[in-house]
Amino acid sequence: MSEINKDLINAASRVDIDQWVAKYPADQKQSAVMAALRIVQDQNGGWLTTELMDAVASYLDMDKIHVYEVATFYSMYEHKPVGKHKICVCTNISCMVCGSGEIVDHLEDKLDVKMGGTTEDNRFTLKEVECLGACSGAPMIQIGEHYYENLDAEKIDKILEELK
Amino acid sequence: MVTIEINGQQVEAEQGQMLIEAADKAGIAIPRFCYHKNLSISASCRMCLVEVEKAPKPMPACATPVADGMVVNTKSTYALAAQKSVMEFLLINHPLDCPVCDQGGECDLQEFSIGYGSDKSQYAEIKRVVKDKDIGPLIATELTRCIHCTRCVRFGQEIAGMRELGATGRGDWMEIGTYIEKSIDSELSGNIIDLCPVGALTSKVSRFTYRVWELANNDSISAHDCIGSNCNAQTKNGEIKRVISRQNDSINDAWISDRDRYSFEGLQSDDRLTKPMIKKDGAWTEASWDDALQFAVNSLKDIKDKSQIGTVCSPSVTTEEMYLLQKVMRGIGSNNIDHRLRQSDFRGQDQDPLFPGLGMSVADVAAQQAAILIGSNVRKEQPIMGHQLRQASLKGAKISFVNPVSFDANFNVAHEFTIAPSQMFKELKVLAKVALENSSAGAPEGLAALVSSVKVTDEHKQCIAELSDADNSMVILGTIVQAMPNYSAMRILASYIADASNSTLSYLTPGANTSGAYLSGLLPNRTQVAQGEFANTDGLDTQAMFAQKLKAYILYGIEVERDLDNPVQASQALDNADFVVSLSAFVTDAIKAGSDVILPISTITESSGTLINVAGIWQSFNAVSKAKGLSKPGWKVLRVMGNLFNIDGFDYQSSEDVINELKSALALENSQSETSRATNQLVWDCPENISAQTTDIQRIAELSIYNVDAVTRRATALQKTQDAQVDVAKINSALAKKLKLEDAQAVTAKQADNTAQVTISIDNKITDNCVYLSAGNVAASSLGGGFDTIELIPA
Ligand code: SF4
Numbered sequence: 001m002s003e004i005n006k007d008l009i010n011a012a013s014r015v016d017i018d019q020w021v022a023k024y025p026a027d028q029k030q031s032a033v034m035a036a037l038r039i040v041q042d043q044n045g046g047w048l049t050t051e052l053m054d055a056v057a058s059y060l061d062m063d064k065i066h067v068y069e070v071a072t073f074y075s076m077y078e079h080k081p082v083g084k085h086k087i088c089v090c091t092n093i094s095c096m097v098c099g100s101g102e103i104v105d106h107l108e109d110k111l112d113v114k115m116g117g118t119t120e121d122n123r124f125t126l127k128e129v130e131c132l133g134a135c136s137g138a139p140m141i142q143i144g145e146h147y148y149e150n151l152d153a154e155k156i157d158k159i160l161e162e163l164k
Numbered sequence: 165m166v167t168i169e170i171n172g173q174q175v176e177a178e179q180g181q182m183l184i185e186a187a188d189k190a191g192i193a194i195p196r197f198c199y200h201k202n203l204s205i206s207a208s209c210r211m212c213l214v215e216v217e218k219a220p221k222p223m224p225a226c227a228t229p230v231a232d233g234m235v236v237n238t239k240s241t242y243a244l245a246a247q248k249s250v251m252e253f254l255l256i257n258h259p260l261d262c263p264v265c266d267q268g269g270e271c272d273l274q275e276f277s278i279g280y281g282s283d284k285s286q287y288a289e290i291k292r293v294v295k296d297k298d299i300g301p302l303i304a305t306e307l308t309r310c311i312h313c314t315r316c317v318r319f320g321q322e323i324a325g326m327r328e329l330g331a332t333g334r335g336d337w338m339e340i341g342t343y344i345e346k347s348i349d350s351e352l353s354g355n356i357i358d359l360c361p362v363g364a365l366t367s368k369v370s371r372f373t374y375r376v377w378e379l380a381n382n383d384s385i386s387a388h389d390c391i392g393s394n395c396n397a398q399t400k401n402g403e404i405k406r407v408i409s410r411q412n413d414s415i416n417d418a419w420i421s422d423r424d425r426y427s428f429e430g431l432q433s434d435d436r437l438t439k440p441m442i443k444k445d446g447a448w449t450e451a452s453w454d455d456a457l458q459f460a461v462n463s464l465k466d467i468k469d470k471s472q473i474g475t476v477c478s479p480s481v482t483t484e485e486m487y488l489l490q491k492v493m494r495g496i497g498s499n500n501i502d503h504r505l506r507q508s509d510f511r512g513q514d515q516d517p518l519f520p521g522l523g524m525s526v527a528d529v530a531a532q533q534a535a536i537l538i539g540s541n542v543r544k545e546q547p548i549m550g551h552q553l554r555q556a557s558l559k560g561a562k563i564s565f566v567n568p569v570s571f572d573a574n575f576n577v578a579h580e581f582t583i584a585p586s587q588m589f590k591e592l593k594v595l596a597k598v599a600l601e602n603s604s605a606g607a608p609e610g611l612a613a614l615v616s617s618v619k620v621t622d623e624h625k626q627c628i629a630e631l632s633d634a635d636n637s638m639v640i641l642g643t644i645v646q647a648m649p650n651y652s653a654m655r656i657l658a659s660y661i662a663d664a665s666n667s668t669l670s671y672l673t674p675g676a677n678t679s680g681a682y683l684s685g686l687l688p689n690r691t692q693v694a695q696g697e698f699a700n701t702d703g704l705d706t707q708a709m710f711a712q713k714l715k716a717y718i719l720y721g722i723e724v725e726r727d728l729d730n731p732v733q734a735s736q737a738l739d740n741a742d743f744v745v746s747l748s749a750f751v752t753d754a755i756k757a758g759s760d761v762i763l764p765i766s767t768i769t770e771s772s773g774t775l776i777n778v779a780g781i782w783q784s785f786n787a788v789s790k791a792k793g794l795s796k797p798g799w800k801v802l803r804v805m806g807n808l809f810n811i812d813g814f815d816y817q818s819s820e821d822v823i824n825e826l827k828s829a830l831a832l833e834n835s836q837s838e839t840s841r842a843t844n845q846l847v848w849d850c851p852e853n854i855s856a857q858t859t860d861i862q863r864i865a866e867l868s869i870y871n872v873d874a875v876t877r878r879a880t881a882l883q884k885t886q887d888a889q890v891d892v893a894k895i896n897s898a899l900a901k902k903l904k905l906e907d908a909q910a911v912t913a914k915q916a917d918n919t920a921q922v923t924i925s926i927d928n929k930i931t932d933n934c935v936y937l938s939a940g941n942v943a944a945s946s947l948g949g950g951f952d953t954i955e956l957i958p959a
């Protein structure tokens with residue numbers, strides 16, 4: 001485990017991670033891996049590098065590949081740079097039935113970027129996601145920690161305006 | 165015990181057993197991909213679904229515990245329907261490229277799809293394709309074929325103790341791989357090829373050289389370490405194409421080391437010797453067997469003083485060859501016979517046990533609760549022993565090391581005492597002192613005085629307490645300590661520590677057949693005289709034979725510059741000799757330079773014979789591959805030599821005759837395949853108190869994993885692995901600073917007048933003031949003794 005690696009995690013992130021580590025028995029540090037990945041992802045402007053994942057592995061005494069497995073399994077972890085705001089558009093069944101297709105079209109038009117891409121000014125990334133458990137408010141999107149529900153083109157314009 | 169019913173048949177099963185185990189035992193086949201007897205259960209492939217009465221859905225047999233009165237059907241329409249749908253799912257993304265797949269013909273997927281698959285696919289969407297990864301020189305990947313059983317991943321985690329492969333991504337996008345570009349470096353890695361139920365992981369070395377149905381299966385024994393792992397050496401037209409493991413629960417479970425799997429490549433090396441050769445007036449000519457043997461025998465007859473003949477034999481040849489070799493030499497009146505190529509301290513040899521062994525079976529090691537290994541890189545020297553120790557450790561055993569290098573372990577090490585070779589005796593004194601303090605028996609003569617001045621730490625106390633508190637524990641002498649200059653003194657202390665802590669004293673020995681060498685009398689100091697009885701003889705040991713520059717030498721299966729502790733000393737002795745016979749499977753310039761006649765003998769797989777492993781198990785095997793050219797099995801060559809020397813009793817018809825003669829000399833029945841494990845404990849004989857306070861830099865030599873024998877050294881794929889990159893001198897950063905050397909700097913290593921060019925590698929696992937320069941590699945061949953002082957001079 002190289003110390004140099006661990007240094008990639010800044011002091012504030014370490015404090016955060018340690019809080020999570022403290023919640024689990026001492027010999028099960030690895031239980032904090034998801035939280036740790038989220039914390040270093042935030043520290044790095046919304047995406048993970050291999051070096052950061054390695055840093056988490058050594059911080060939590062895990063095999064690197066184990067961290068890669070977790071980080072590639074969950075769609076909330078990004079492996080490429082993302083824009084300032086990541087717009088997660090649900091296109092799963094309920095949202096689809098309620099018109100997520102139009103939401104996608106509208107976003108792509110408005111932002112001039114295809115699903116999965118990032119706008120040139122690096123402000124927005126569009127990402128297609130599976131059901132976020134908010135079917136009653138379908139169609140919906142998630143930006144940061146907020147859910148925006150019962151959407152239509154107008155509402156989307158307003159949301160984007162606010163985030164400008 | 166519970167009784168269950170499977171397909172109408174009453175089956176007895178143990179409480180807690182899984183259905184699939186009970187069915188396997190009763191011989192009822194249930195299809196499976198992810199389940200493997202020696203791995204944890206993941207129940208992820210669902211191929212083993214069966215019908216269980218009263219259960220609301222089909223149950224996976226690998227993860228359903230038996231219960232008394234359970235009624236199971238593995239073949240009902242209901243069970244079959246479940247199995248068939250699983251099969252259909254598994255085939256969705258599979259490329260169905262069986263005609264170009266190495267696994268074709270032995271593929272579980274292929275086999276089950278014949279039983280359970282449909283001849284039509286309902287799937288019309290795009291199949292996914294996975295990019296192949298380069299995971300090193302040994303294993304080829306074709307990951308589009310992967311069915312995600314995760315056997316390879318579990319193997320890494322549970323057996324190899326290195327989680328190198330993983331399943332990244334999710335659902336449709338899940339992939340097996342290393343995520344980053346990386347080679348798989350475990351010394352047991354090749355087992356994932358045997359484990360992979362499809363052709364996703366195959367052997368890079370054997371790839372596209374056979375179709376499975378062309379291969380003949382040959383039960384064989386691995387000949388590259390003292391474990392004697394069971395393997396199946398598969399041949400096509402008499403040539404080994406592939407080696408796979410063969411289950412033996414008392415030795416190697418389902419695994420073999422990469423060395424045992426891939427060494428066969430060395431058999432096809434260009435420098436195989438195919439005809440006898442004679443040197444006449446400085447020029448080499450090919451000769452007939454008759455001429456060459458007659459020449460060798462006559463030249464040896466010309467040496468009137470037979471104590472001027474020295475015989476040195478590899479510890480990795482068959483017991484039959486060893487027995488006959490010593491019989492010939494003793495027959496002509498020479499006791500200078502040895503197989504201990506790297507030992508340098510022979511002072512304790514008259515106390516050697518019948519054979520230095522484990523004192524238990526290989527599998528028993530996994531049941532130990534504590535062990536201390538002295539001078540051993542067990543994981544790389546005997547990978548299967550490393551596996552057994554790791555299994556013990558996973559069950560909570562406390563395993564400690566006393567070593568000159570902090571070798572990488574793949575389990576939790578309880579205590580690690582990393583000290584210079586010159587200080588190891590002192591370290592053992594400390595441990596002996598603790599053992600003495602804890603012991604209720606009186607101190608053996610001289611011990612109290614010997615250990616009076618050493619300081620004990622808590623860590624030493626804990627280490628000994630763990631040994632004494634355990635029901636089963638061992639003190640293991642590894643091959644590194646056996647090569648050290650004051651081995652005999654250290655061995656006595658180790659024996660005392662074992663005694664006082666109620667542990668077994670065990671040896672891990674060099675080569676594949678050190679046990680065989682001892683039992684067949686391939687030793688200068690002892691010979692069999694009657695059934696099971698020995699007498700002392702006064703022959704010279706390996707070191708003395710070369711130090712004293714004899715008139716003639718016989719080298720059996722040896723490459724002097726790679727196989728001996730002090731290659732330079734040995735080469736000089738050969739240069740000086742009147743006559744040297746080499747019996748060898750290979751011919752090199754070095755062998756030519758040092759010999760007068762070279763006789764081509766078969767390698768182990770080309771001859772029938774017997775290896776005796778470190779647990780005293782005699783394992784005989786038949787010839788597997790065709791002999792090269794005119795080469796002959798060693799026992800036949802020695803039989804002729806015995807006859808040409810007119811020695812009585814060389815009328816053997818087969819290698820069995822030879823081994824049976826040895827068995828009867830050892831008071832064993834012909835059918836017996838085990839030598840009872842006599843105790844290894846030594847009679848106390850207080851060692852001299854050596855206090856080595858030297859400022860000189862000492863060399864540490866370990867015979868590195870892929871340099872152990874002539875065949876392995878020629879296995880090209882193994883030589884490309886990470887573990888084979890050993891032509892470096894490793895020092896720690898403190899010494900580097902002191903000597904003003906940098907990583908990757910080229911230097912001249914110098915021992916007395918001998919030099920070698922090496923590169924520095926800075927590695928803080930090496931103890932202070934020492935240079936780790938492994939033995940058996942090219943650089944070491946122009947150097948002296950493995951633990952002599954050494955200088956590093958910037959080039
Ligand atoms: S590569 Fe082979 S062993 Fe590994 S998960 Fe895929 S099918 Fe199973």
Ligand code: FES
Nearest residue numbers: 090095131132134
């Ligand atoms: S389907 Fe969109 S939130 Fe559930």
Ligand code: FES
Nearest residue numbers: 198207209210226
């Ligand atoms: S063998 Fe039972 S689920 Fe795979």
